[in-house]
Amino acid sequence: MKETDILIIGAGPVGLFTVFEAGLLGLECELVDNLDKIGGQCIELYPDKPIYDIPGVANQTGREHIDALLAQIKPFNYKVNLNTRVESIKKEKDKWIVKTNNDLSFLTKNIFIAAGAGSFESRRPPVENPDKFLGNGIEYAVRDIKKYKDKEITIFGGGDSALDWSVELAKTAKKVYLVHRRDEFRGAKHTESQMRELVKSGKIELKIPYVIKSINGDEKFNGVDLMHFESKEIESINCDEALFFFGLNKQLGPILDWEVELEEKKISVNTENFQTNKEGIFAVGDINTYPGKLDLILCGFHETTLAVQEAFKRIHPGERVPFGYTTSNKGLQEKLKVNKS
Ligand SMILES: Cc1cc2nc3c(=O)[nH]c(=O)nc-3n(C[C@H](O)[C@H](O)[C@H](O)COP(=O)(O)OP(=O)(O)OC[C@H]3O[C@@H](n4cnc5c(N)ncnc54)[C@H](O)[C@@H]3O)c2cc1C
Numbered sequence: 001m002k003e004t005d006i007l008i009i010g011a012g013p014v015g016l017f018t019v020f021e022a023g024l025l026g027l028e029c030e031l032v033d034n035l036d037k038i039g040g041q042c043i044e045l046y047p048d049k050p051i052y053d054i055p056g057v058a059n060q061t062g063r064e065h066i067d068a069l070l071a072q073i074k075p076f077n078y079k080v081n082l083n084t085r086v087e088s089i090k091k092e093k094d095k096w097i098v099k100t101n102n103d104l105s106f107l108t109k110n111i112f113i114a115a116g117a118g119s120f121e122s123r124r125p126p127v128e129n130p131d132k133f134l135g136n137g138i139e140y141a142v143r144d145i146k147k148y149k150d151k152e153i154t155i156f157g158g159g160d161s162a163l164d165w166s167v168e169l170a171k172t173a174k175k176v177y178l179v180h181r182r183d184e185f186r187g188a189k190h191t192e193s194q195m196r197e198l199v200k201s202g203k204i205e206l207k208i209p210y211v212i213k214s215i216n217g218d219e220k221f222n223g224v225d226l227m228h229f230e231s232k233e234i235e236s237i238n239c240d241e242a243l244f245f246f247g248l249n250k251q252l253g254p255i256l257d258w259e260v261e262l263e264e265k266k267i268s269v270n271t272e273n274f275q276t277n278k279e280g281i282f283a284v285g286d287i288n289t290y291p292g293k294l295d296l297i298l299c300g301f302h303e304t305t306l307a308v309q310e311a312f313k314r315i316h317p318g319e320r321v322p323f324g325y326t327t328s329n330k331g332l333q334e335k336l337k338v339n340k341s
Pocket residue numbers: 009010011012013014015032033034035039040041042045046050051052053084085086087114115116117118119120253254255284285286287295296297298300
């Protein structure tokens with residue numbers, strides 16, 4: 001079992017900034033996120049959109065914002081556990097035991113729930129047993145681009161992910177089929193143009209208007225059946241891999257079972273230290289609620305700054321929480337190699 005000062009559930013912007021505030025007080029963190037990447041909503045939902053209300057930053061895309069947070073926490077000790085969903089938490093004397101879906105266990109005095117709107121789960125295709133060949137022909141995200149080299153791939157969806165990956169995988173795949181139910185895409189226009197160019201050159205075959213009818217194979221994945229959206233005719237595609245990009249569902253999931261006080265699917269906290277009704281369990285960022293709450297990144301930063309103070313007191317009872325301006329933190333300047341007098 002791994003022991004840590006703070007176990008942070010959620011590696012979105014607020015979870016990442018928690019690492020910074022904890023680091024300033026000499027506390028170590030473990031981050032857990034059920035996505036395959038760091039960055040929460042900023043990366044999963046709007047990586048290329050500019051954010052204009054981060055204090056002191058005129059504008060920054062979602063991706064640039066997460067990159068900046070990662071640069072900011074570089075000097076500190078923390079570990080990120082991706083593709084890992086926290087399933088259960090249990091009290092053990094004055095500590096908590098946290099268990100995940102992939103059999104990791106953490107022992108900690110402080111749990112920070114920075115879980116945003118809950119865990120993102122890929123929407124499944126509307127067929128029987130969609131996950132039967134998960135990892136063996138079926139995926140909801142590209143986890144290893146090399147796997148698709150020289151393969152025939154069927155990609156489903158009409159948004160950014162479907163377009164981006166069709167264009168990207170067409171570079172190395174033997175063939176890409178892109179299946180969508182209408183001849184309109186919701187993704188970036190320039191990526192759509194790139195995709196249409198690849199259709200002209202024969203690297204991508206557009207299947208429009210089609211929907212998934214079935215995923216085929218008994219022992220082994222054996223391609224997919226498509227149904228024409230209007231004529232209802234069936235067409236089989238004998239491909240090696242299928243990727244479904246039908247968007248994400250946000251689910252509170254296991255958080256509902258942790259017996260923290262909820263108000264309309266958000267976690268109630270006090271605004272002195274953002275602790276929940278359970279000692280040692282804090283909720284920061286979009287997941288919490290209190291009078292006047294706004295779902296903004298900067299509000300989450302404020303919340304977690306105060307919560308970390310309380311976490312320090314729980315680890316070092318009776319000690320004064322050290323306070324110092326970062327402008328006079330020579331160690332930090334040294335580690336970040338900042339050279340401003
Ligand atoms: C299109 C769009 C534009 C936006 N623009 C702005 C803007 O301009 N300015 C602004 O301030 N805000 C903006 N927001 C809101 C902002 O993105 C959120 O306030 C912010 O992402 C909240 O950060 P967070 O860290 O609390 O949660 P999130 O970013 O939601 O991250 C939470 C993470 O927790 C993980 N998680 C959840 N449950 C579990 C579990 N059980 N186990 C493991 N991991 C779990 C999730 O996978 C996720 O990665 C925008 C939001 C959207 C959708």
